[in-house]
Amino acid sequence: MVTAMLLGPAAAWLVVFLVLPFIAIIVFSFGERAPEGGYQPAFTLAQFANLGARAAAFANTLTLAPIGALACLLVAYPVAYYLAVKADPRHRMLLVSLVVVPFWTSMLVRTYAWMYLLGGRGIPHLLDLVGFSDVRLLNTPGAVLLGIVYGYLPLMILPIYVSLEKLDRRLLEASADLGAHPFSTFFGITVPLSLPGVMTGIALVTILLLGEYLIPQLLGGGKVFFIGNALVDLFLQSRNWPFGSAIAVTLVAVVVMVLLIAMRIAWRVAGTRQVDLM
């Protein structure tokens, strides 16, 4: 009874702001575009049949989001490891906040900065001076990837840092005591025991990337197009709500599938059911 009362507000909030809109999106996705734009009731699979028209956005998102998350991971793990294990405990909090502080300025501003750096008057200009002319950085998948790693790094570092931080140092000593080279200790003990943090980071970054809109827009130009961009376009520009809804529903289905698979893998590797993804 008390539990029900405590959970009540949260449940109501979820229903109003998450479940209801999601049902609306599902309903929309089976409808038709009204002549003047928006939604008009119908029951048709035409929107889903038309998904192919945005195949490029799907392809870009579904390749660059996981690749971006992996690239983030490769950069974040050593940083998190250094912060949690190697750094002097007295400076640890300062270093961790240095990781977070850039997050306090607007993502838009920071991405604009990269746009300038990668654009004609930025790095390519410098390269031109030393003899490499006509290097194109902006509006390439590489630029989008760079923006992703830069923008999402703290989200990957923090959960890994947390799981490495609470890793029992005596386990590492026990491993060394049993004859394991530091290398084997790292891959046999440290990495598996930090997997919950790694999985949380990957899930967090991947899910947010699937809806990413700003980075492809600014650093990818019109060329590297994400699902997020397609949605903005369909809902705000061409006002084709049913088609946008169908894309959104498909995206959610893909995310859920990715999550389920990720959890399976995490359970298998960590050998326990106590992997919390979120």
Next chain:
Amino acid sequence: MGSAARDDIEFRSVTKAYGAVTAVRNISLNVPKGAFLALLGPSGCGKTTCLRMIGGFEQPTSGEVLIAGSGMNGVPPYRRPVNMVFQHYALFPHFNVEQNVAYGLRQMRPRIPAQEIKRRVGEALEMVRLGGFANRRIHEMSGGQQQRVALARALVNRPSVLLLDEPLAALDKKLRSAMQIELQTLQRELGITFVLVTHDQEEALSMADLVCVMSGGAIKQLGAPQDVYDRPADLFVADFVGKTNHIQATLEADGRTLRLPDGSALDVGAERNIGAGETTLAIRPEAIRLTPGGEPRGEGFAGTVTHRIFLGSSVEYSVSVPALGDFLVTADRSTDEGQLVEPGQSVRLGFDPAAAHLFPASHAAQPEGNTHGQQT
């Protein structure tokens, strides 16, 4: 000193400082092959630090630790022929029991065939009576079972030295005494040198054949359990190992007459090898005879029983003696004719002076560490 090869562990003037804190000061120690050494001392006296220097987790600030005759300065833990049972076991949570025990064997180069690993792990689990538990997860094991997994995980590698840091501290009393016997039996059978850290003096006395009493980072006494108990080197050891009663007194110039605070004189039997002057007499509770009824002129000291603690096979009495203070007396039930003395009753206390130990008063008792008094 002696031939290094017969000693499994040797400390040569080892000092370990953590910044301003000196955890271990200038310790020299030899542990013969196959010995069961107990490092005994109050909290913070440097026991764990000594053990960690043998394991390679800490490097001495000065001096050197030798294992089986070779110097270990700069040798990392994974290249030392020792294994450790950690205080809270430090079992790997993501492995099951079998994988935990196999971990050390898997690290060996040249590689050991999987078949052989499986066999040796099985044997090790049998040895600690966990035969049916190979596939259990660690968090499904009780404290005592985890303790035995930790033991099997260390012993399966056949180290020349096994280090144990308070391995039984987390177990209940009954399980603890069962494990004490098991550990002792295992040590005898395997012939491996054991170094056990404990702050439980009973555990040290009952299990080890060599007890090293430490205080304030220094060794106070090293010897067989019986020696340490019967012939404590100083007041600290007398107090820390077993229970002791003290009488502050003055030793006269003849070296055998003790002037007690109540004015009486006590002949301590033979001449003692300490200077005249302020002296502390230490006497074990079980060395004191307690006789009911207190005629004031009888032999020994007259006193009044203030407390009685019934322990089953023995009884502990607190007896207040005017001018001398409180005494703790242990009476063995098998010799007291079943007669319990009631609190409030008058009694007489007597002891054989030969059973008493005399220490110069400058060795003032500081049982909680920090005694910097020189060793006798």
